[in-house]
Amino acid sequence: MANEVSASILTLNCWGIPYVSKNRITRMSAIAEKCASREYDIICLQEVWSVEDFKVIKAKVQEILPYSHYFYSGVVGSGVCILSRYPIYDVMFHKWPLNGYVHKIHHGDWFGGKGVGLCKIKILNMNINVYTAHLHAEYNRENDEYMAHRVLQAFDTAQFVRMTSGGADAVILAGDLNTEPQDLAYRIIRGVGGLMDACPSSASHIGTNECANNSYTCSKFARTRPDGKRIDHILYLGSKSVKVEITNFQHPLPNRVPYKDFSYSDHEAVMATLKFTNGEHDISDNLDxxxxxxxxxxxxxxxxxxxxxxxxxxxxxxxxxxxxxxxxxxxxxxxxxxxxxxxxxxxxxxxxxxxxxxxx
CATH class of the missing domain: 1.20.58 (Methane Monooxygenase Hydroxylase; Chain G, domain 1)
Incomplete structure (x- = not known):
C-alpha cells in the first residue's frame, strides 16, 4: 500500500425539490460547475430529488469524476448520490424502517424512501467505504414529532456502518444528518459507529443551515442565530492498518452563485481533505x-x-x-x-x- 494518499471530500444538501425549491435549475447547473472544478475527489450530494438533475451533474463532471451512483428508493428516489474520481466497485442501499409519515405530504420524507447509501471505492490499492445519508428533518425543535424516527435512523446508520466496514481500510460518512453535535442522534452515530468528526473545534460553531449569510435563510433565524446550525457532517474512521488525519476543512462555496443574488442551496457545502497513511488509527472520543x-x-x-x-x-x-x-x-x-x-x-x-x- 502507498505510504500516503490524500482525498478531498465534499458534501452538500442541494435542496432540489422540483416545483418547490427556488431557482433549482440555475442552482443545479452552478453546483455541477463546482463539482467539475477538479477540487474534489469524492462528492456526496443529498436532496437531488430529480433524476434529471443527477444526469445534468453527472454529464458535467464526467471527465473529472467518471464514477458515480444514484441510490433509487421509495416513491421519488432517496435523493442521495455519490460522485468519485476513483473506481466504485460495489454499492448497497439500506432503507430505514422509519421514514416519517405517509399522511404528512407537506414534509415528504416518507416518499423518498430514505436510508444510507454505500459505495466501496478503490483509491490506488486502498479500500474506502463511503457512506452518504440524509436523516429525517427536525421541523419543530420544541415539539419534535420525529425524534424517535431520527434517533432510530441514527442508530440504524451507525450499525450499518459498523457491520459493513469489515475489511475496509477507512470509512467516510458524509451528508445532511439533521442533527447538531449536542443532539442525541449525533452522539449515537459517532458513539456506536466509532466515528470521528472532521470539523476542528475552532470551526465547530459555524453552521451549515439557517446561516445569516445564506440568501434563503429567513430573517428570524438570521437575527437569533447568525452562525446557523451545524447539521451537515463529514465523519471518518481509520483501521488497524490505516491512520486518517484531517489536513483541510472548510465551507468551500461562495455565498452566492456567480452573477446571481441567491446561494447555491439553503445549506452550506462542507469539504474536508483526509490524509491516509500506514499505521493504526487514533481512538475516537470516548463518548458515553x-x-x-x-x-x-x-x-x-x-x-x-x-x-x-x-x-x-x-x-x-x-x-x-x-x-x-x-x-x-x-x-x-x-x-x-x-x-x-x-x-x-x-x-x-x-x-x-x-x-x-x-x-x-
Missing amino acids: VTDSLKEAIEICETALKSVQRQRFWYLLSACILVVPLIWSIGSLWNSVEKNALKAGCSAMEVYIKRLTNDLH
Whole structure:
C-alpha cells in the first residue's frame, strides 16, 4: 500500500425539490460547475430529488469524476448520490424502517424512501467505504414529532456502518444528518459507529443551515442565530492498518452563485481533505454510548405509547366517516411504525448488553 494518499471530500444538501425549491435549475447547473472544478475527489450530494438533475451533474463532471451512483428508493428516489474520481466497485442501499409519515405530504420524507447509501471505492490499492445519508428533518425543535424516527435512523446508520466496514481500510460518512453535535442522534452515530468528526473545534460553531449569510435563510433565524446550525457532517474512521488525519476543512462555496443574488442551496457545502497513511488509527472520543442508547430507548418507548393512542383515533375516524379504507391504511402504517420502534429498541438493548459484557 502507498505510504500516503490524500482525498478531498465534499458534501452538500442541494435542496432540489422540483416545483418547490427556488431557482433549482440555475442552482443545479452552478453546483455541477463546482463539482467539475477538479477540487474534489469524492462528492456526496443529498436532496437531488430529480433524476434529471443527477444526469445534468453527472454529464458535467464526467471527465473529472467518471464514477458515480444514484441510490433509487421509495416513491421519488432517496435523493442521495455519490460522485468519485476513483473506481466504485460495489454499492448497497439500506432503507430505514422509519421514514416519517405517509399522511404528512407537506414534509415528504416518507416518499423518498430514505436510508444510507454505500459505495466501496478503490483509491490506488486502498479500500474506502463511503457512506452518504440524509436523516429525517427536525421541523419543530420544541415539539419534535420525529425524534424517535431520527434517533432510530441514527442508530440504524451507525450499525450499518459498523457491520459493513469489515475489511475496509477507512470509512467516510458524509451528508445532511439533521442533527447538531449536542443532539442525541449525533452522539449515537459517532458513539456506536466509532466515528470521528472532521470539523476542528475552532470551526465547530459555524453552521451549515439557517446561516445569516445564506440568501434563503429567513430573517428570524438570521437575527437569533447568525452562525446557523451545524447539521451537515463529514465523519471518518481509520483501521488497524490505516491512520486518517484531517489536513483541510472548510465551507468551500461562495455565498452566492456567480452573477446571481441567491446561494447555491439553503445549506452550506462542507469539504474536508483526509490524509491516509500506514499505521493504526487514533481512538475516537470516548463518548458515553450506553447513556445515549438508554435515552433513545426511553424516547422510543414514549413513541410506542403514542402509536397506541393514534391507532384508536384511526379507528374512531373510520367509524365517524364510514370509510374503512382510512382505518385500514392508518392501521397498516401504525403497525409498521410500532414494529420499527420495537425493532430499534431491542437492537439497542442488545448493543448495551454487549457493552456491559465487554466491561466485565
